Amino acid sequence: xxxxxxxxELEQRIQDLEKELDGYKNRNGSALLLQYLEAIINxxxxxxxxxDADYNYILVNREYERLAGxxxxxxxxxxxxxxxxxxxxxxxxxxxxxVTRRRSLVEFEETIPLADGVHTFLTAKFPLVNNEGRVSAxxxxxxxxxxxxxxxxxxxxxEQQYRSFINSFHGIAYRGDIRTxxxxxxxxxxxxxxxxxxxxxxxxxxxxxxxxxxxxxxxFMEQGRSMxxxxxxxxxxxxxxxxxxxxxxxxxxxxxxxxxxxxxxAWIEGTIFDITERKNIEQALRESEEKYRTLVExxxxxxxxxxxxxxxxxxxxxxxxxxxxxVEQLVxxxxxxxxxxxxxxxxxxEYYRFIIQEQPDPEPYFTVNRTPNGREVHVxxxxxxxxxxxxxxxxxxSIVTDISSWIWxxxxxxxxxxxxxxxxxxxxxxxxxxKLEPDGRLIFTGANPAADDxxxxxxxxxxxxxxxxxxPSLRGTEIPDRFREACRTSRSWQEEQVIYDDQRISGxxxxxxxxTEPGKMAVFFRNITAKRRMEEEVRKVQKxxxxxxxxxxxxxxxNNLLTAIIGNISMAKLFSQADTxxxxxxxxxAEKASLRARDLTQQLLTFSKGGAPxxxxxxxxxxxxxxxxxxxxxxxxRCDLQFPDDLWPVNIDEGQISQVxxxxxxxxxxxxxxxxxxxVRAENxxxxxxxxxxxxxxxxxxxxxxxxxxxxxxxHLGKIFDPYFSTKQEGSGLGLxxxxxxxxxxxxxxxxxSAFGAGTTFHIYLPSSDREPETRxxxxxxxxRSGEKILIMDDDHDVLNVAVNMLNLMGxxxxxxxxxxxxxxxxxxxxxxxxxxxxxxxxLTIPGGMGGRETVLQLLQxxxxxxxxxxSGYANDPIMAEYTKYGFRGVAAKxxxxxxxxQVLRNLFD
Numbered sequence: 001x002x003x004x005x006x007x008x009e010l011e012q013r014i015q016d017l018e019k020e021l022d023g024y025k026n027r028n029g030s031a032l033l034l035q036y037l038e039a040i041i042n043x044x045x046x047x048x049x050x051x052d053a054d055y056n057y058i059l060v061n062r063e064y065e066r067l068a069g070x071x072x073x074x075x076x077x078x079x080x081x082x083x084x085x086x087x088x089x090x091x092x093x094x095x096x097x098x099v100t101r102r103r104s105l106v107e108f109e110e111t112i113p114l115a116d117g118v119h120t121f122l123t124a125k126f127p128l129v130n131n132e133g134r135v136s137a138x139x140x141x142x143x144x145x146x147x148x149x150x151x152x153x154x155x156x157x158x159e160q161q162y163r164s165f166i167n168s169f170h171g172i173a174y175r176g177d178i179r180t181x182x183x184x185x186x187x188x189x190x191x192x193x194x195x196x197x198x199x200x201x202x203x204x205x206x207x208x209x210x211x212x213x214x215x216x217x218x219x220f221m222e223q224g225r226s227m228x229x230x231x232x233x234x235x236x237x238x239x240x241x242x243x244x245x246x247x248x249x250x251x252x253x254x255x256x257x258x259x260x261x262x263x264x265x266a267w268i269e270g271t272i273f274d275i276t277e278r279k280n281i282e283q284a285l286r287e288s289e290e291k292y293r294t295l296v297e298x299x300x301x302x303x304x305x306x307x308x309x310x311x312x313x314x315x316x317x318x319x320x321x322x323x324x325x326x327v328e329q330l331v332x333x334x335x336x337x338x339x340x341x342x343x344x345x346x347x348x349x350e351y352y353r354f355i356i357q358e359q360p361d362p363e364p365y366f367t368v369n370r371t372p373n374g375r376e377v378h379v380x381x382x383x384x385x386x387x388x389x390x391x392x393x394x395x396x397x398s399i400v401t402d403i404s405s406w407i408w409x410x411x412x413x414x415x416x417x418x419x420x421x422x423x424x425x426x427x428x429x430x431x432x433x434x435k436l437e438p439d440g441r442l443i444f445t446g447a448n449p450a451a452d453d454x455x456x457x458x459x460x461x462x463x464x465x466x467x468x469x470x471x472p473s474l475r476g477t478e479i480p481d482r483f484r485e486a487c488r489t490s491r492s493w494q495e496e497q498v499i500y501d502d503q504r505i506s507g508x509x510x511x512x513x514x515x516t517e518p519g520k521m522a523v524f525f526r527n528i529t530a531k532r533r534m535e536e537e538v539r540k541v542q543k544x545x546x547x548x549x550x551x552x553x554x555x556x557x558x559n560n561l562l563t564a565i566i567g568n569i570s571m572a573k574l575f576s577q578a579d580t581x582x583x584x585x586x587x588x589x590a591e592k593a594s595l596r597a598r599d600l601t602q603q604l605l606t607f608s609k610g611g612a613p614x615x616x617x618x619x620x621x622x623x624x625x626x627x628x629x630x631x632x633x634x635x636x637x638r639c640d641l642q643f644p645d646d647l648w649p650v651n652i653d654e655g656q657i658s659q660v661x662x663x664x665x666x667x668x669x670x671x672x673x674x675x676x677x678x679x680v681r682a683e684n685x686x687x688x689x690x691x692x693x694x695x696x697x698x699x700x701x702x703x704x705x706x707x708x709x710x711x712x713x714x715x716h717l718g719k720i721f722d723p724y725f726s727t728k729q730e731g732s733g734l735g736l737x738x739x740x741x742x743x744x745x746x747x748x749x750x751x752x753x754s755a756f757g758a759g760t761t762f763h764i765y766l767p768s769s770d771r772e773p774e775t776r777x778x779x780x781x782x783x784x785r786s787g788e789k790i791l792i793m794d795d796d797h798d799v800l801n802v803a804v805n806m807l808n809l810m811g812x813x814x815x816x817x818x819x820x821x822x823x824x825x826x827x828x829x830x831x832x833x834x835x836x837x838x839x840x841x842x843x844l845t846i847p848g849g850m851g852g853r854e855t856v857l858q859l860l861q862x863x864x865x866x867x868x869x870x871x872s873g874y875a876n877d878p879i880m881a882e883y884t885k886y887g888f889r890g891v892a893a894k895x896x897x898x899x900x901x902x903q904v905l906r907n908l909f910d
Contacts, residue, residue, distance in 0.1 A: 042061045042062045043062075046063060046143060047063045047064035047121075047141075047142040047144070048063070048141050049139065050128075050137055050140075051079075052136070053135060053136055053138075055079050055080070055138065056077055058076065059076065067116070068083065068084075068114060069114065070083060080092040081093075084112075088112055095110075099127050099138050100127060104126075106124075106125050106126075107122060107123065107125075108125065109121070121144055121146075122142070123140050123141070123142045124141050126139055170192075170273070171271050171274070172189060172272040173186075173270075173271050174187070174271070175258075175267060176269075177266070177268075178265060180207060181224075182201075183202060186202060188272075189274075192274075193251075194211065195244025195247075196244050211243075212239060212240070212242075213240035213242060213248060215240070216239035216240050219237075219239065227268060231263060231265055233256065235254070237252075238251065238252050238253075250274070251272055253270060253273075256269065296316045297317060299316060301318055301399050302319030302320075302321075302379075302401070303319055303399060304319050304335070305396070306335055307395050308394070308395065311334055312330050312331055312332065312335060313395065314331070315327045322402045323369060324371030324372055324373060324377075325371070325372060336349055338371075340370045344367060344368070348365075348367060359385065359393060362383055364380050364381065365383065366379070367379060367381070376404075377402055378403050378404045378406075378407045379400050379402060379403065380403045381398050381399070383396050384397055385397075425448055429526055430447070430450050430451035430454040430525045430526065430527075431447060431451060431522055431524055432447050432451060433446045433516075433520070434467065434521050434522075436519045441466050442467040442483055442487070443466060443467075444459075444465050444467060444470045454525075454526075455505055467483065471505075472502060473501060479511075482513065483523070486513045486521045487515060487521045489515065492515075493512075493514075494512040498525075507529040509525045509526065509527055509528060510528050511524070512525070613652070613742070613881070615651050615652055616652070616654065617769035618649060618652055619649055619650075620647070620657075620701055620703070623661060624661055624680055624703075628641070628665050628680065635669050636674075637672050638675075639677070639680060640679045642679065642680065642681045643681075644684070647684060647701060648684050648699060648701055648768035648769070649772065650701050651766075651767050651768070651769040652766055653742075653881075656742045656745075656746075659738065660738075660764070664739065664762050667707075667736070668709065668760070671707050671709025671711075672707055676707065676709070678706070680703065680706075681704045681706075682703050682704075684699065684701060684768070685701075685702045687700055693749065695749055698768075700765045700768055702763065702764070703763070703764040704761055704762070704763055706760070706762075708759045710757060711754045711755050711756040711759055712756065712760055713756050714755075714756070721739070743765075746766060748765045748767060787811055787813070788812055788839060788905075788909060789812070789837050789838050790812050790813065790815075790905075791815050791817065791823060791827060791830075791837045792814055792815070792816045792841045793817040793818070793819070793820065793822070793842045794816075795819065795846045795849065799894070806902075809898065810905075818849075819846050819849035820849060820850025820852070820858075821850055823840065823842065823855055824850075824858050827840065827859055827862060828862055831862065836863070839867040839869065839889075839905065840868045840869070842855050842869070842871065842888075843871055844870055844880070845872060845873075852870050852872070852888075856886065856887045867890075868889055869888060869889065869891065869908060870891050871891070871896075
């Protein structure tokens, strides 16, 4: 196709036209020339126009009319603003003015929207100058370069895409010399793959064959020789290279050879890719396949693959073992071949066809197979689809599990559950069942018929309720938490006496709860209300018997003591006029009997309800050493003390615990009349919440006192702590009873183990102290002082007479009052008179009147410095033990003698 004229050719053509036009004017006249010129202009494929000096169109050719979408008649006499949009018209006007200004040919490239679309033109605009030298017209010839520009743009885009492709190409594109392995073109991810740059390879440093791994180089060179001998040789190969930093990489190369003018192979071109990652993946896949194969071959579960028709195409050894056949005998058979029952066999066929055609979600399939030796095998088949790349189902992969043992276990469990349910329903003990929810709610799940009978309830109405909803009186008690703990752990919990009372249920119950399975528990209970009432009646009878025994014993002992006291005093009266020496002897014996009576009353007070120990932190070793050495002094019994160095201190009343140790040691001494060894051991122990000992959780010191005596008969062992129970002729029966009361009041425990003929061991548990033991001080004897004025308040006239006589003999001045009101009046009057009392002795208990506790409070209001001594026959009263807390300065426990009372007063005034 003829190419478009150049600009120079157009300019020359216009000049030729002008000359011809002038010639025609001269030869044929203007009209002929114009006709000729219009014919030429209208038959060219280039848009041409002519404008006058005012830029109004004189003429346009047909091509211009076509592109602009107007006719010659419509455009002639109009300017660009009448024809084109304002931006286009303004562009044309600016170009025309520039041509007029420059008075020469000017080329413009312009993009114009026309009737058939947007066009790009290269327009040559020229001026027509008249004889006067003025521009009389402006003409233009347009060349449509739209296609050319599009082609250029496409070339630019192709170039950019090519460069972008090359720059992002993850391989290497090359062309090179076959013989030297040196490329003339080597572009792409060169440095990323090899570590060398493109210029390195272009310069031949290194040549490509120098990178090839030594193990792969023979194959590489052999293929190179084939390239030299075979024209148009195509190839692809995989081999390893050694990169610049010494790494080994796998390369995939694909290429072909090119021949020279002699048709001999001379060049090679192709692409190179790094396939190291793919090779690693392939290696991993091979290893994974090997592991998979090993797993499948050694799996304990049967694995089979079946085709779309149900034939077994793969089976592992475990599958063969389940079906009792070698694997080679399974492959090729249908899965239903191992089912005897024809109906079940047909059911499996239909199910298999349904799976392949409808492709439902996989669900386990259960069936019964028969092995060649006739054994039935219950199997569970978990299956899934195997698909090709297009998603079509090609086969089924199944996991076959022998569940014969599960079926047997299930049947056994159901039978066991049936028996268990029968046992529960026929059990005469009430049974509740609970389940613990994850949120901590304990849900009632049922009860047995006996529970309905015991409680008089229909427990079905309570099912689904929480324990607090079902049994509201349990709110705020420890029982719901105990039950939750039993649900969570294997620890059982039992309580011999649970008192419950609401609008439906009232009674006392023995409860035993335990876990039946994780999160579930059972509660066995019995209504022991009637039993407790009977036991209470028995205890009342036993208490009356004990009181009778106690009263008889006290009467017996006091009668003996009073006999000694009265007899000695009567003899002293008889001897008072004749033999003063015998009077002193008889009074001394009466005093001894009185002291024994005091000891008896102290033992009675020890286990009465009126006493409370005064506890301090103390070392039990010191108390045991003092008590044992005192009790065994002069005895043929030896004591063996075994204490650890880190023994904890204890929180005790030292005097009372000394009495306990002395009583137990005394019993041990009396149990071994022929002599022996008493072993006393001590150890630190911690009692936990679930320990069987009836003690609060905490730290204790455990004492064991073991003798080598004759022991205690089993029938007597449970009574040894009862008051006035004794198997000894000389025993009072109050010693161990007092020990029991003292230890109990210390929040401790005392018990005994014994077998007749094998000795006895007493166990004593005392709470430990977290404080260091207090230092024991030896009181100093004060100097004797007298002359002070003392007010004595007591409701017993005999006591007043004895106290007045004692104090007067000591040199004190005394006054007496029989109750607190009188004592307060006398004390106030003495202060107002200027003769105040130096001290007061107040009896703690005044029946029907104001006692010492109330009296001292009012005396302190009258005189904050009052020196008051509390006196009482209840030696273990808390006020006697902690007298300073109540405002007293001293204590005088009844009965007292002159020496004791004098020492108290000396301590008060010194």
